[in-house]
Amino acid sequence: MSEAMIQTRPLKLVYFAWVRERIGLAEETVTPPAEARTVAELVRWLKSRDEGYAAAFADEAIVRAAIDHTHVKPDASIAEAHEIAFFPPMTGG
Amino acid sequence: MSEAMIQTRPLKLVYFAWVRERIGLAEETVTPPAEARTVAELVRWLKSRDEGYAAAFADEAIVRAAIDHTHVKPDASIAEAHEIAFFPPMTGG
Amino acid sequence: MTPTIRIQREDFDLSAEVERLTAARSHIGAVVSFTGLCRDEGGRLQALELEHYPGMAEAEIGRVAQAALERWPLSGLTAIHRFGLVRPGEQIVLVVATSAHRRAAFEAADFMMDYLKTRAPFWKREHLLDGTVGGWVEARQEDDDAASRWG
Amino acid sequence: MTPTIRIQREDFDLSAEVERLTAARSHIGAVVSFTGLCRDEGGRLQALELEHYPGMAEAEIGRVAQAALERWPLSGLTAIHRFGLVRPGEQIVLVVATSAHRRAAFEAADFMMDYLKTRAPFWKREHLLDGTVGGWVEARQEDDDAASRWG
Numbered sequence: 001m002s003e004a005m006i007q008t009r010p011l012k013l014v015y016f017a018w019v020r021e022r023i024g025l026a027e028e029t030v031t032p033p034a035e036a037r038t039v040a041e042l043v044r045w046l047k048s049r050d051e052g053y054a055a056a057f058a059d060e061a062i063v064r065a066a067i068d069h070t071h072v073k074p075d076a077s078i079a080e081a082h083e084i085a086f087f088p089p090m091t092g093g
Numbered sequence: 094m095s096e097a098m099i100q101t102r103p104l105k106l107v108y109f110a111w112v113r114e115r116i117g118l119a120e121e122t123v124t125p126p127a128e129a130r131t132v133a134e135l136v137r138w139l140k141s142r143d144e145g146y147a148a149a150f151a152d153e154a155i156v157r158a159a160i161d162h163t164h165v166k167p168d169a170s171i172a173e174a175h176e177i178a179f180f181p182p183m184t185g186g
Numbered sequence: 187m188t189p190t191i192r193i194q195r196e197d198f199d200l201s202a203e204v205e206r207l208t209a210a211r212s213h214i215g216a217v218v219s220f221t222g223l224c225r226d227e228g229g230r231l232q233a234l235e236l237e238h239y240p241g242m243a244e245a246e247i248g249r250v251a252q253a254a255l256e257r258w259p260l261s262g263l264t265a266i267h268r269f270g271l272v273r274p275g276e277q278i279v280l281v282v283a284t285s286a287h288r289r290a291a292f293e294a295a296d297f298m299m300d301y302l303k304t305r306a307p308f309w310k311r312e313h314l315l316d317g318t319v320g321g322w323v324e325a326r327q328e329d330d331d332a333a334s335r336w337g
Numbered sequence: 338m339t340p341t342i343r344i345q346r347e348d349f350d351l352s353a354e355v356e357r358l359t360a361a362r363s364h365i366g367a368v369v370s371f372t373g374l375c376r377d378e379g380g381r382l383q384a385l386e387l388e389h390y391p392g393m394a395e396a397e398i399g400r401v402a403q404a405a406l407e408r409w410p411l412s413g414l415t416a417i418h419r420f421g422l423v424r425p426g427e428q429i430v431l432v433v434a435t436s437a438h439r440r441a442a443f444e445a446a447d448f449m450m451d452y453l454k455t456r457a458p459f460w461k462r463e464h465l466l467d468g469t470v471g472g473w474v475e476a477r478q479e480d481d482d483a484a485s486r487w488g
Contacts, residue, residue, distance in 0.1 A: 014390070016388060016390055016458065016460060017388055017460035017462070017473050018473050066390070066393055066458070069390075069392055069393035069396040069397070070393075070396070070397075071397070071456065085390060085393065085458075087390065087458060087460065088460060088473065088476070089455075089475075089476035090454070090455060090456065090457060090458055090459055090460065090476065091454075091459065091460050091461045091473070091474045091475070091476050092387070092389070092418060092430070092453060092454060092457045092458070092459025092460070092461070093288075093373055093418075093429075093430050093450055093453040093454035093457065093459070093480075107239070109237060109239055109307065109309060110237055110309035110311070110322050111322050159239070159242055159307070162239075162241055162242035162245045162246070163242075163245070163246075164246070164305065178239060178242065178307075180239065180307060180309065181309060181322065181325070182304075182324075182325035183303070183304060183305060183306060183307055183308055183309065183325065184303075184308065184309050184310045184322070184323045184324070184325050185236070185238070185267060185279070185302060185303060185306045185307070185308025185309070185310070186222055186267075186278075186279050186299055186302040186303035186306065186308070186329075186439075199352070200351065200352050200355060200370075201350070201351050201352035204351060204372070208374065208426070210426070211426075212374075212375075212376060212377035212425035212426040213376055213377060213379075214374055214376065214426075215373060215374055215375075215376045216371065216372075216373060216374070217370075217371070217372040217373075217374065218369065218370070218371050218372075218446075219351075219368075219369070219370045219372075220367065220368070220369050220439065220442075220443070221355070221367075221368040221369075221370075222366060222367060222368075222439070223359065223363075223365055223366055223367070223368065224363075224366075225363060225364055225365065225366045225437065226363035226364060228364075274363035275359070275361070275362075275363040275365075286376065288371065288373070288450055289483065291371075292371070292443070292446075292447050292450075295369075295443075296443050299439055299443075332440065
């Protein structure tokens with residue numbers, strides 16, 4: 001897949017709990033720049049967008065991510081992702 | 094307590110599962126001799142009585158004992174006992 | 187808290203026993219139940235006959251329950267053990283432990299079962315499908331090993 | 338064996354779920370259930386709000402259940418997790434594990450709960466008796482520690 005394709009591919013983002021509240025959105029579709037190749041790079045780009053994202057990701061180490069319903073680490077590639085979720089540590093059960 | 098008192102005090106014995114079957118009795122009241130001071134000594138005296146007891150206690154290490162509803166070891170004193178039970182290892186639950 | 191201990195011929199109802207422990211007690215966060223059923227042992231079993239030592243069975247399970255209460259912060263503890271004839275698929279034993287947190291409830295129920303198996307005066311005998319009365323079930327070394335985990 | 342996994346707003350019935358796993362299966366010797374209840378947190382809680390990630394909640398619990406099935410010889414496994422508003426004393430989560438022997442059933446239910454707590458995408462928020470909406474419940478280090486026991 002060429003960078004041009006990555007650049008223009010829309011990506012669905014979903015947010016939960018206080019991540020959702022701080023960003024002020026439950027979900028959105030974004031088109032991240034080509035240099036955002038991993039979850040961590042996507043977060044860096046999101047944080048640059050406005051202060052809601054900056055607040056949500058203030059402590060990057062605490063926010064968890066999932067790609068297409070599977071937990072991933074910050075260095076996971078987003079190349080094949082359709083839906084990326086960000087959320088606090090889980091407190092179910 | 095004098096030996097004479099121990100000697101003449103009747104003692105209730107109860108038997109369960111295959112110990113009961115081999116002895117052929119569910120319970121009985123006996124008056125063991127004064128020299129039977131512990132559970133092990135009581136077993137030795139019982140084994141001398143007839144072959145049912147000998148079969149029940151053939152492997153002394155496997156038969157368990159309780160004095161007045163509490164598990165005891167073979168060297169436990171029977172001086173204060175009212176009811177002594179003999180049974181195989183437990184298989185409840 | 188006084189544990190509920192029952193030795194009975196009749197069956198018991200899991201939900202009713204859980205309900206008894208949890209009704210109107212909203213500090214309870216965790217309920218762990220163990221139900222022991224009669225297996226058919228590959229289809230050869232008609233029933234299990236459960237013999238027990240009346241009086242000592244209650245006393246011994248009471249002592250095990252007291253040890254569990256001293257060891258874990260429990261809100262409730264119930265142990266029920268049946269005697270008599272029990273058929274495959276039927277219930278034999280129930281332990282329910284409730285606590286604010288799950289670790290205490292899990293460990294207490296597990297502990298209760300390990301000690302019930304090795305210390306409660308019950309003995310099982312098999313009644314086979316062909317009408318004969320089989321042997322007494324033998325105690326298993328792994329049950330002793332399990333109980334020894336608790337130190 | 339296919340585990341039963343349900344994410345639902347409605348309450349569930351412990352006995353009915355156990356019955357579903359044990360009915361007409363007479364090789365089952367052990368049933369362990371864990372029920373998680375909403376605590377009142379010292380009387381200050383009106384309700385817990387449970388948010389979840391639809392789709393991923395089912396998928397993730399399914400993966401945890403599959404791991405349990407690979408690790409223990411289970412006859413049946415059910416996990417139910419509610420979402421929405423749950424009041425003190427009400428049920429939040431249920432795990433039922435059945436097996437021929439008790440060790441597998443205990444361990445599998447314990448494992449399921451440890452992983453549900455740390456991996457299933459659910460988040461709790463407190464609604465207080467004074468009518469305010471409190472904070473999101475924070476994850477506890479001891480839940481991570483519990484999950485790490487399983488290697």
